[in-house]
Amino acid sequence: MTTMAGRATIREVADAAGVSRQTVSNSLIHPERVKGPTLERVRRVIDELGYRPSNAAQSLRSQRTGAVGFELNATGSATRNAVSFPFVLALSERAPAHNGHIVTFGTTSEHPLLSGYEDMVRSQLVDAFILADTHEGDPRPDWLDGARIPYAAFGRLWGRPELTSWADVDGAHGLRIATEHLLAQGYSTVGFLGWPAGSQVGDDRRRGWAAVHEDRSMPLGPEAMAVQDLGAATAAAGPLLDQVGRGGAIACASDMFALGVERAAAARGWRSGTDIGICGFDASVIAEIESLTSVALPLYEIADHLLGLLQDRLGGAPPPAAGLLVEPGLTIRSSSTR
Structure with missing residues (x-):
């Protein structure tokens, strides 16, 4: 059964083919990783359901850069940067394990602006973004969803319980x-x-x-x-x-x-x-x-989770059922x- 918009989802393809969403993703992006009979079955179901991967997944297959954008606040408070800089280090160290690397870009605004994200997307420098400094009324999730660009947030998406692509410290x-x-x-x-x-x-x-x-x-x-x-x-x-x-x-x-x-x-x-x-x-x-x-x-645990989430989203997986709250030490x- 397809969605109300008439477009099949990767979950529906996986259920119909009796495989995982990752297997569907691999069939589209890395077919060499899928055994012949399974690959044929998945492709047949894709044709029957008329499944079309998202723009992000198509980009992944054809021209993915492997880059994840992260915005740095160059004029932020010492405490804010005392957290964001170690987090960038954690992201940079863990990204290769998720087949990617981190590209940073700067802002001098108190709150993140869309202009930096627009520039990065226009230049085709990154495939996805990790957001930080989340706050109520944050315009970035809606803009990125509208542009069909995957993102994951370090911090709860306050006031938006329907958005689940995040991990935060408890x-x-x-x-x-x-x-x-x-x-x-x-x-x-x-x-x-x-x-x-x-x-x-x-x-x-x-x-x-x-x-x-x-x-x-x-x-x-x-x-x-x-x-x-x-x-x-x-x-x-x-x-x-x-x-x-x-x-x-x-x-x-x-x-x-x-x-x-x-x-x-x-x-x-x-x-x-x-x-x-x-x-x-x-x-x-x-x-x-x-x-x-x-x-x-727990910066490394959060970095691993967010990078893995982006890898799944780029492969066509839906957002997670819920955000992740991690207990600190x-x-x-x-x-x-x-």
């Missing part, structure tokens, strides 16, 4: 394990320093901190908000340290915030780990240099050990 889980670690170390109270309410990423991380208190029937610890800036984080940390008190701890939504807490604590003569527990998020170079405990992002350093 921020709530990250703050949960950070908060549980701080309590297990014997810190009396665990406060929270995050972004102003309304940040999807920040709100997600705060939920993990709040959930630990709810699970333990503990009153919420003190909390403060700041923009992603070291000076603002340091200023917000001062009153928060007063509320948490010596012997308490602060779980932070980013490593930049954790650095701000450390500086504010040092200004009053408190030692990280001994007098105040501090935990950041992202396990960035900032955390490594300052010996800050931090939630570690915790890199423990001296800022949270007593």
Whole structure:
């Protein structure tokens, strides 16, 4: 049975031929990988159903470049780039295993613009894109779908539950394990320093901190908000340290915030780990240099998943049934050990 638009899908071909979608894809793109009788059966079903691969799959068969585009924000915050650059490294190292390579292009806008993607498509430099810095109202998914260009996103496609081509870090889980670690170390109270309410990423991380208190029937610890800036984080940390008190701890939504807490604590003569527990998020170079405990992002696992997803989409497979939420780990350093 074909779709309402009258166009058979690769899943329907696979079901009718009794093979996997990958076998259908190989029959179209790499027929040498499929045994003769199976290849003949798949081709017969393709003819019977009138299946036509997408533009992306046709491109893959005829003139695929093997390149995946990734946009870099050249003027983004230090914390944003502290995550995106290691992620590009993970993509670049894992791409050959998925028969591809990464091509980066830049922007100087706070939010990604379509112009860079249009230029890359017009120049036929890439076959697909991996998106980052996703946000509510992001115009890129609709434009790429309209252009029939496969994409996968590092980050949830906020406000668009019907879009499933993504993988993201489970921020709530990250703050949960950070908060549980701080309590297990014997810190009396665990406060929270995050972004102003309304940040999807920040709100997600705060939920993990709040959930630990709810699970333990503990009153919420003190909390403060700041923009992603070291000076603002340091200023917000001062009153928060007063509320948490010596012997308490602060779980932070980013490593930049954790650095701000450390500086504010040092200004009053408190030692990280001994007098105040501090935990950041992202396990960035900032955390490594300052010996800050931090939630570690599973970048290689996410890179592998997104590259594999693109490989499937380029082969004609439909989007996955759901996005992938990956649980992070915790890199423990001296800022949270007593």
